[in-house]
Amino acid sequence: MIAPEADVLVSLKKLSKVYRMGVQDVVAIGGIDLDIRQGEYVAIMGHSGSGKSTLLNILGCLDRPTGGRYMLGGEDVSVMNDDALSEIRNRRIGFIFQSFNLIHGLSIEENIEVPLFYQGVRRSVRRQRSTELARLVGLGGRLGHRPRELSGGQQQRVAIARALANEPLVLLADEPTGNLDSNTTNEILRLFEELHSAGRTIIMVTHEIDVAEHAHRTVRMADGAIADDTPTARARA
């Protein structure tokens, strides 16, 4: 990876995560180095238990490494306390989940506004922004509906709009198409492609090769280590 330091958005140095199960230590991630530059579209692949989800959780500041260093946008995230991490999640990261994770009691627009809510953004400004975002992800006039009234694909669009609400440095997607049929999968992937073209940095965890192929770089993990790090066919093309 030969790139000017300024371009590097995510930088992992000897990053490790060890769980203590009783007296035994279980290594989920065993000291990996990884740099991801601004604007990259990266797929992280691996079998279950390979450490890819743990990695994504650490990248998303939902979990903390037990060793090594994680720099996000020039800030050392690995030493931050809970409040500071909340702040980072709130302002720097957009998270997209396999099961959408929308709040059922809230309407679509309220769901999109949640990150802004915790930023303390004024209600009228939030409303304006959620309307724009809904249009961006292709959700027209369904803003007042509840998540359960939408199809899976539509729910994932809401989740993507929510992830974009805080203008994040990086979009993290955990098996974003895992609960969707092939048609909607393609729609969501097309949306990711558009966001990537618009300059977004996307890191996506998946175990499906044809999904991963939409990314421009694939990081393959096995037993808590990076086994392979290559540009995809699409990137070479």
Added chain:
Amino acid sequence: MKAIYKVTDIVRLGVFSLLVHKVRSMLTALGIIFGVWSVIAMLAISQGASYESQISLRRLGSDNIIIGSVKPPEDAMAAESGALHYGLTHQDVARMRDNIPGVLRAVVIHSTPKLAYAGGANQHQVTVLATEPGFAGVARARMKEGRFINSLDMLRRASVCVVTDSLADKVFGHGSPMGKTVRLSGMAFVVIGVLDRLPGKLTGGPADAGDYVLIPHTTEQMRFGDMTVVQSQGSEVFERVEVSTAILQMVDEQAVVNGAAIARGMLERSRRQVDYQITVPLEEIEQRKRQMEIWSYVLMAIALVSLVVGGIGIMNIMLAGVTERTREIGIRRALGAKRRDIVVQFLVEAMTLTTAGGLAGILVGLVVPWAVENTLKFKTIVTTQTLVLPFVVAVAVGLISGLYPAMRAARLDPIHALRHE
């Protein structure tokens, strides 16, 4: 500014999630409503009762020491020339008046049952109170008409009398009795004044007696002497009592307390038998007050228990809410909610429930004493304190019972919370 938007939004969020679970919220608030109104109602009723009983005792005068003559058991009595001689003497009263510090004045009453006749067909059973001018002040008697016995009446041994209002109505019917004549054992007395009811205990008569004729003490001694004839089992028994009741009016409450002790000591030494009874309204008032206090504490404890039960209900619903919404908490944390944001959200829910319940409880708590007063005719007293105290306790209970679930919700690890089904 941002913080303010955030706080109002979180408050709105808390209220909103209560509305989502309407029934559950209502049931929880019900616990608080019951707790609050029952505390208010119990305090109102017990304070009303305590007020009533204190008023009736205060009418006896909290600055008085009342010493009444009491007929001792028959066998303990020495029969003196066919007459039973017992009770206080003028000498006793004078000694007490002169030796007890802080006596403002001493008033003696000699009471005898007599028949009164004022024309017409009927005679009336009355109690004749032979007393002195100071009585009106000591008894806090109010004149309805005319004047009380004065020192000139005493000096002249005038044949004048003051009657109570209830007697005046019975004997003279409508119209003013002023200037009319009442015959007592055949002797004529001119009515110079009409009194309101007198407290029975003060006069040595039956507690509920209202029919009194008051005459100058000097006049009685001249006309009737101090012998009382009592019909007992067919034979006539003569009783001789010099003073039926002596009232010592004291300068202040401290003097009442000390004076009562001294009077007890003096009488114990001077009287050969226990033919007297000392009543200190102040002591009774204090005692009644203490009883009422204990009673109101008991009531309050019962009511507070129901408040606590309401609080446990709130804690229960909040804990259930935390478990049910673990996933939501995880999502919010993943999207940037800090621990304290979660705490505030759940606390706001608990506080909203208790505040709303508390306010509703105050409303019911105002209605219930009002209904009790109007249907059961119990005196009730609702003060600001009795309204505020249960409300404050209710909100505190809500705060405490909401805090634990809120802290638990906030402590959840975001990853685990997100995986929760």
